[in-house]
Amino acid sequence: NLMTDESPRVPEMATQEVQPNETLTHLKTESDTLKTKLEEERAKLHDVELHQVAEKVDGLGQFIMKTRRTLKGHGNKVLCMDWCKDKRRIVSSSQDGKVIVWDAFTTNKEHAVTMPCTWVMACAYAPSGCAVACGGLDNKCSVYPLSLDKNENLAAKKKSVAMHTNYLSACSFTNSDMQILTSSGDGTCALWDVESGQLLQSFHGHAADVLCLDLAPSETGNTFVSGGCDKKANVWDMRSGQCIQSFETHESDINSVRYYPSGDAFASGSDDATCRLYDLRADREVAIYSKESIIFGVSSVDFSLSGRLLFGGYNDYTINVWDVLKGTRVSILFGHENRVSTLRVSPDGTAFCTGSWDHTLRV
């Protein structure tokens, strides 16, 4: 019974009676059979398209969304940003190694840290608002407690939490300041204890760099989704480390994944210039958001509070706003002067922030 195999990494050479070549062929056949069965099972339930069911929903009108704030201060490409739960503070990180905490209402910089590496590709705000985590080419995720004393040297209190064997692509606190989830160019994701730096769980299954991750809304339970250069989006059980669902319909790297607010679905954005919606209970892709005129990759996606709108930041400097149910684009937003690299809706849904290679952030 393969399910009782507790140490999958140890080759069972001693107990093998069959020639390895025969076992390999047998396993490959079983693998192919299972893949076909998986496709068949999914197809059986594909009775209708989402946009068809959504025909009876009212269409959305014109959207006018304006840039309300421009945050200037980074010396190079902005790579990542995250909102504080207080709905006004933002942390952002850049290619020049700087991590900045902003008050988005006033545009003031409240904290700034210079990392020892360039390309800080990941940053995240702690749920308490009292710390930020970041990392990138240093292969680590470090946590900086935010001091109320603006003169205090943040770098002195830095705590190294995660260690990967390649770049850190994304990080997120779980529902407390005590644990951080990371994804890496080394092809794995990992869950860490912040206080001790201990590795709590690792997640193996991607065949190439993992580029993004998102935690399921807390009501839904202990799962998260990751996307990678292997074109796969994987859903993981955080306690067991098991990959429970996997989706491979994108045609290129998946740069961003984000859960639908109910937790029953997630969206992805890819270098193949499409965003897609995957329903977890139907176990399949249920929508593609694309247009022939959109040929540049999507770097980041996020939903509005109700899940009706999907915002996508693109490498052609624009933001496209999609009607999630009907599959149509409702708005295109201009403003950035280079790629949009990161995008997040604020915790109360009143705004969204974008970061760009043009060195600025916009709210």
Added chain:
Amino acid sequence: MPSKMHNAGRVAHARRMVQQLRIEASIERIKVSKASSDLMRYCGEHAKSDPLLMGLGASENPFKDKKPWSK
């Protein structure tokens, strides 16, 4: 000996893949029609409290510029 080790590694990897596929094939699924109507219902139930969807009046928009001296 080295080729035997290599083969054993590939067998272990193939076994993991089969194990993984068995798990994925065995999960319970619902019809797309049901999944879709659930997504639509969620959107409908939360539409009124979605500021970016509904639009915000100036007084409710924390990012709208007000008088320069107010918070």
